[in-house]
Amino acid sequence: MSILEVRDLTVTFPGGIEAVRGVSYEVERGEVLGIVGESGSGKSVTSLAVMGLLPQNAVVSGSVKLHGRELLGMKEDELVKVRGKAISMIFQDPLSAFTPVYTIGDQIAEAVRVHQKMAKDKAAKRAVELLDLVGIPNPNLRAKAFPHEFSGGMRQRAMIAMAIANDPDLLICDEPTTALDVTIQAQVLEVLKTAQRETGAGIVMITHDLGVIAGMADRVLVMYAGRPVEQGPVDDIYYRPRMPYTMGLLASIPRVDGEEGPLVPIEGNPPSPASLPPGCPFAPRCPMKVDMCDDEEPPLTPFGGGRHVACIRAHEIEHKGLTGADVFPVPVIPPSDVVRVPRTERATVLELDGMKKHYPLMKGAIFKRRVGTVFAVDGISFDIAEGETLALVGESGCGKTTTLQQIMQLEPPQDGRVVVLGKDSAKLDKTARKALRGDLQIVFQDPMAALDPRMPVGDIIAEPLRAHGRKDVAAKVAELLRLVGLAPEHAERYPQQFSGGQRQRIGIARALALEPKLLVLDEPVSALDVSIQAGVINLLEELKNRLGLSYLFVAHDLAVVRHLADRVAVMYLGRIAEIGAVANVYDRPAHPYTQALLSAIPLPDPEMERTRKRILLEGDLPSPADPPSGCRFRTRCPKFARLSEAERRRCVDEEPSVARLANVVDHGAACHYAEEIEVITASDNQEEE
Amino acid sequence: MGKYLLRRLAINVILVAIAASLAYMLAATTMNPRAAYEGRQPPVPEATIDATLDAYNLNDKTPVLTRYATWAKGVVTGDFGKTWNGGSVNQEMGRRVMVSLRLLLIGTLLGFALGVALGAFSAVKQYKLSDRLIGVTSFVIMAIPVFVLATLLAIATYNLNRGLGFTLIEYTGEYNPQLSGWDQFVNRLNHLILPTISLSLGSIAFYSRIQRNMMLDVLGQDFVRTAMAKGLRRRKALTKHALRTALIPSATYFAFAFGTMFTGATFTEKIFNWHGMGAWLVDSINQNDVNSVAAVTFFAAVCVLAAAFLSDLLVAALDPRVRVS
Ligand code: SF4
Ligand code: SF4
Numbered sequence A: 001m002s003i004l005e006v007r008d009l010t011v012t013f014p015g016g017i018e019a020v021r022g023v024s025y026e027v028e029r030g031e032v033l034g035i036v037g038e039s040g041s042g043k044s045v046t047s048l049a050v051m052g053l054l055p056q057n058a059v060v061s062g063s064v065k066l067h068g069r070e071l072l073g074m075k076e077d078e079l080v081k082v083r084g085k086a087i088s089m090i091f092q093d094p095l096s097a098f099t100p101v102y103t104i105g106d107q108i109a110e111a112v113r114v115h116q117k118m119a120k121d122k123a124a125k126r127a128v129e130l131l132d133l134v135g136i137p138n139p140n141l142r143a144k145a146f147p148h149e150f151s152g153g154m155r156q157r158a159m160i161a162m163a164i165a166n167d168p169d170l171l172i173c174d175e176p177t178t179a180l181d182v183t184i185q186a187q188v189l190e191v192l193k194t195a196q197r198e199t200g201a202g203i204v205m206i207t208h209d210l211g212v213i214a215g216m217a218d219r220v221l222v223m224y225a226g227r228p229v230e231q232g233p234v235d236d237i238y239y240r241p242r243m244p245y246t247m248g249l250l251a252s253i254p255r256v257d258g259e260e261g262p263l264v265p266i267e268g269n270p271p272s273p274a275s276l277p278p279g280c281p282f283a284p285r286c287p288m289k290v291d292m293c294d295d296e297e298p299p300l301t302p303f304g305g306g307r308h309v310a311c312i313r314a315h316e317i318e319h320k321g322l323t324g325a326d327v328f329p330v331p332v333i334p335p336s337d338v339v340r341v342p343r344t345e346r347a348t349v350l351e352l353d354g355m356k357k358h359y360p361l362m363k364g365a366i367f368k369r370r371v372g373t374v375f376a377v378d379g380i381s382f383d384i385a386e387g388e389t390l391a392l393v394g395e396s397g398c399g400k401t402t403t404l405q406q407i408m409q410l411e412p413p414q415d416g417r418v419v420v421l422g423k424d425s426a427k428l429d430k431t432a433r434k435a436l437r438g439d440l441q442i443v444f445q446d447p448m449a450a451l452d453p454r455m456p457v458g459d460i461i462a463e464p465l466r467a468h469g470r471k472d473v474a475a476k477v478a479e480l481l482r483l484v485g486l487a488p489e490h491a492e493r494y495p496q497q498f499s500g501g502q503r504q505r506i507g508i509a510r511a512l513a514l515e516p517k518l519l520v521l522d523e524p525v526s527a528l529d530v531s532i533q534a535g536v537i538n539l540l541e542e543l544k545n546r547l548g549l550s551y552l553f554v555a556h557d558l559a560v561v562r563h564l565a566d567r568v569a570v571m572y573l574g575r576i577a578e579i580g581a582v583a584n585v586y587d588r589p590a591h592p593y594t595q596a597l598l599s600a601i602p603l604p605d606p607e608m609e610r611t612r613k614r615i616l617l618e619g620d621l622p623s624p625a626d627p628p629s630g631c632r633f634r635t636r637c638p639k640f641a642r643l644s645e646a647e648r649r650r651c652v653d654e655e656p657s658v659a660r661l662a663n664v665v666d667h668g669a670a671c672h673y674a675e676e677i678e679v680i681t682a683s684d685n686q687e688e689e
Numbered sequence B: 001m002g003k004y005l006l007r008r009l010a011i012n013v014i015l016v017a018i019a020a021s022l023a024y025m026l027a028a029t030t031m032n033p034r035a036a037y038e039g040r041q042p043p044v045p046e047a048t049i050d051a052t053l054d055a056y057n058l059n060d061k062t063p064v065l066t067r068y069a070t071w072a073k074g075v076v077t078g079d080f081g082k083t084w085n086g087g088s089v090n091q092e093m094g095r096r097v098m099v100s101l102r103l104l105l106i107g108t109l110l111g112f113a114l115g116v117a118l119g120a121f122s123a124v125k126q127y128k129l130s131d132r133l134i135g136v137t138s139f140v141i142m143a144i145p146v147f148v149l150a151t152l153l154a155i156a157t158y159n160l161n162r163g164l165g166f167t168l169i170e171y172t173g174e175y176n177p178q179l180s181g182w183d184q185f186v187n188r189l190n191h192l193i194l195p196t197i198s199l200s201l202g203s204i205a206f207y208s209r210i211q212r213n214m215m216l217d218v219l220g221q222d223f224v225r226t227a228m229a230k231g232l233r234r235r236k237a238l239t240k241h242a243l244r245t246a247l248i249p250s251a252t253y254f255a256f257a258f259g260t261m262f263t264g265a266t267f268t269e270k271i272f273n274w275h276g277m278g279a280w281l282v283d284s285i286n287q288n289d290v291n292s293v294a295a296v297t298f299f300a301a302v303c304v305l306a307a308a309f310l311s312d313l314l315v316a317a318l319d320p321r322v323r324v325s
Helices: A043-051 A076-082 A104-115 A120-133 A152-163 A182-199 A210-216 A234-239 A244-252 A314-320 A400-409 A430-439 A457-467 A473-483 A488-492 A500-512 A530-547 A558-564 A582-587 A592-600 A606-611 A638-642 A645-653 A684-688 B002-030 B034-038 B046-056 B064-076 B089-124 B129-143 B146-164 B181-219 B222-229 B234-252 B254-271 B277-286 B290-318 B320-324
Strands: A004-013 A017-027 A032-036 A059-066 A087-090 A170-174 A202-207 A219-224 A227-233 A301-304 A307-309 A348-363 A369-385 A389-393 A415-420 A440-443 A518-522 A550-555 A567-572 A575-581 A667-669
Touching: A004 A043, A017 A032, A017 A043, A017 A202, A017 A219, A017 A227, A032 A043, A032 A210, A043 A059, A043 A087, A043 A170, A043 A202, A087 A152, A087 B222, A104 A120, A104 A152, A120 A152, A120 A182, A152 A182, A170 A182, A182 A210, A182 A592, A202 A210, A210 A234, A210 A606, A219 A234, A219 A244, A227 A234, A227 A244, A234 A606, A244 A530, A301 A314, A348 A400, A348 A550, A369 A389, A369 A400, A369 A415, A369 A550, A369 A567, A369 A575, A389 A400, A389 A558, A400 A415, A400 A440, A400 A518, A400 A550, A430 A440, A440 A500, A457 A473, A457 A488, A457 A500, A473 A488, A473 A500, A500 A530, A530 A550, A530 A558, A550 A558, A558 A582, A567 A582, A567 A592, A575 A582, A575 A592, A592 A638, B002 B064, B002 B290, B034 B046, B064 B290, B089 B129, B089 B181, B089 B234, B089 B254, B089 B277, B089 B290, B129 B181, B146 B181, B146 B254, B181 B234, B181 B254, B222 B234, B234 B254, B234 B290, B254 B277, B254 B290, B277 B290
Parallel strands: A032 A202, A032 A219, A087 A170, A170 A202, A389 A550, A389 A567, A440 A518, A518 A550
Antiparallel strands: A004 A017, A004 A059, A219 A227, A227 A307, A301 A307, A348 A369, A348 A415, A567 A575, A575 A667
16 A cells, blocks of 8 residues: 555645646655656645645645545644654755754754653664764764754755654655765765665655656656656656656756767746646647647546656657657757867967965954965866867865856966966956956856846846947847847846746856857856756857857766866866866766766666666765865775775875876876776676676 | 853953043033032132032043043042032942843843744734734834833823822832832832833834844744654744744844943933933933043943843854854
8 A cells, every 4th residue: 555645736825826736646665756847846845735834825735645544634733743753854955954053963852752752861862873874973973063063965864864763654855965966965865775775665756856866766757837747667757758848858958978969958938837828838848739739738647557648649659659859859059160170279268277276264253363274276277278168077165166266356366377368367457457357258157146136138238348338239239139049129128037047048148248258157057947958058059169169167067067068177175186078087087086976976867877886985075174185085085995005105195186197188187096997887787797 | 162252251341441431531521510610609719619620530620631540540449430519429320220220121131032022923923914013013113212102101101090090000200218018119110110111112122023034034944844844843843943043143133222222211211200320311411420421321331231241142052153163
């Protein structure tokens, strides 16, 4: 019998906004159900409704049965006995999910004591055991720490510990790893699997990341505009999707093991729940749409083999064996002229040579005193040739943002050199600096925060033009809007009237206003939904080729980087660990950190995920104020652990610098024992062979 | 942590010294105690006036810095000098300090406690009728100056008492000297009611607004949801997790609100005819009484900084993040 049975669940918010419109699913014991959807698809609201945790003004109807017992409309007295006991929930952002003023241990013990009659000291002991179970080192000590003293990954582990404290039958995980870096995500997913094994619980895993679902779920439910549009066993969904939305979604995600070249975008935006289209909610974006699609919303109908699809053309898709690439048009991006010239003969647009940026570490509320130094960027060198994209990747705290800021400032660095378009930033005077600013522009991560909400879009784009005293502003604005795929009429509107993807296009238009030669992209697509992402990535690629731009692209998503970048530099704790042409670094990474990073990225491919061999890293990033001696990666390096005592000495004493690897033109790694191996597709099976 | 508080304490002492010195300088240079003697009939000879003023350290012919030095030396040994007519400032202060402290202390604590409770309540009931009512009332109260509020209260009580035919609530003075023992204690309490209300209404309104905002911030946060997700009742999650966290920012306003409170106390004392420090300040300004003004200012500075220190202590007690770093 299923643990949880959800039938026709609907959630309506005040103003008649239907966030969830009829969701049904069940979860068996020990089973993992993945719920996928983009923001606004209603996937999180569904789970909060199951827990009874929605705001009081939300109207919930339908049925939610736990072990056959109806939860909807249950009295609080009864409900509190279920929450945290039979069903537990793991939330997305573990910093705000813990109360800042109580220790982690106390909060876990509280969860224990709510449901079990247990003395305080015993509950505290149980909390320590649980922390130990989820792999927190020194659990005795760490239980007494406050949430802000934990790193993100540790907090998420503690969250899992708290969720399994009462041996629940069902765990609901709402984007459990979205806020985490990939190597930490891999650790946490491992812990989650352990937790499931320990408790035998069923899991509902809610996420937008199709890679995470592929590796975890047994069955998948795809949501769009508040409704399930496809449901079935994980392999069917990934390999034989029968609903155009699912097909498009799977085709649009960039993959670390993917080919370069344009991605498949899904045009348009998800509908707002306040104004749904009359028939199929996906119709306005669906390339397979026929007139009948507008007549009524296709219901989720059984399709055989435990599958359900909500599309009137599903059988046709099955019959013809259509895939996402068949259905969705792949844009053609004109190639760049610049790249025909060999790299060595092209001009260098940006050169960094041993650049350093150290911050003083201050303490004290009124009388500040220096207690140390944060080595944010500690001597990095790279260059970008004309018409090229270099991606700077690494996890949070690796120094990529600091690097970018230092470049944008055009000020002399503390040490080393920054040369932009042949001009050394240390030798610029005021006018030269201003002139150079026009050639060096930036696109920010968060499109909403970067645009002034009180200014019409036309003025936002015109701002840099006016600041530099350009004439004929209006015509230029119209041209720019057309360039990024918007209409000139859009100039009159305000930023909040645009969707996230469109806002990012506006940000790009503004950055292009002064016809820069080098564009710095600071996580330009990480705030966007997958289906939107592909369009923006394609646009960037196209603009680069058409306008002969060069990009410095800062990102943490290695899959996106693979598609957009020509070369990649992997940073760790303020240094470059590995650098080279994308194909070299991705297919034959030589630095143990790059290897771990690449192997940690989940692939949207259930088959591969099941057999894939992961290189798991231990622990968290060391503090950049106190980096380890010698090689900075040695405290977490899996290779270091396998070295002999004598070999290790070198890692401890001598800091490796980037050395070119033999027999490849563009590939270097900062490791004494660099060795190229393949990791993305490495599987356990191969090992055995 | 202890070191942090000690340092804050030391800084506060220095700040009190600076504030008191500046106040003395201002009073000593702008006020003219001589006027009280000069206008007399029959006229007092100038030499006599000088001698008297010299004895009280009030003579404007002595350079202000010299007078300041004398005054400061006295204050350090606990002597606040003489009033304009030769009385002891210390004695006067002794009589009045408790009167004011009683009002201020009760007013502050009541204001904080009730304000926080009301604010939290109206945050939980956001946009409901009770929330709107509390909101509107708070803004009205904050818009009325204390002296108007106090006068209105006094008039209302007067009418109430007259309508009832007996004195239900006292509206003037501190106590009835004819009573004694238990009766007098109760009578004192009765006398306290009106001034306390007039004094704390403002801060209740102030804190309720602040606390409502803080609480709303916190209510939207995930940890309240987490607390409920692990099986706590809504009420318990709200008090134990939300309110506890939302108290921290309110505690930092403690010192600030106290300053306003002191100003309020001045009017309240005058209007309800209490002989406290605030009333004294008004009187001594009228009488060009330099040393008394300086003494009241000193008292006010000590009070405000004590409140600041208290709010530091409170924040440290409430917020582990301050304690650890
Ligand atoms: S029902 Fe029509 S519009 Fe909707 S997904 Fe199927 S083909 Fe596309
Ligand atoms: S130098 Fe040593 S510690 Fe550093 S990455 Fe290479 S093997 Fe690991």
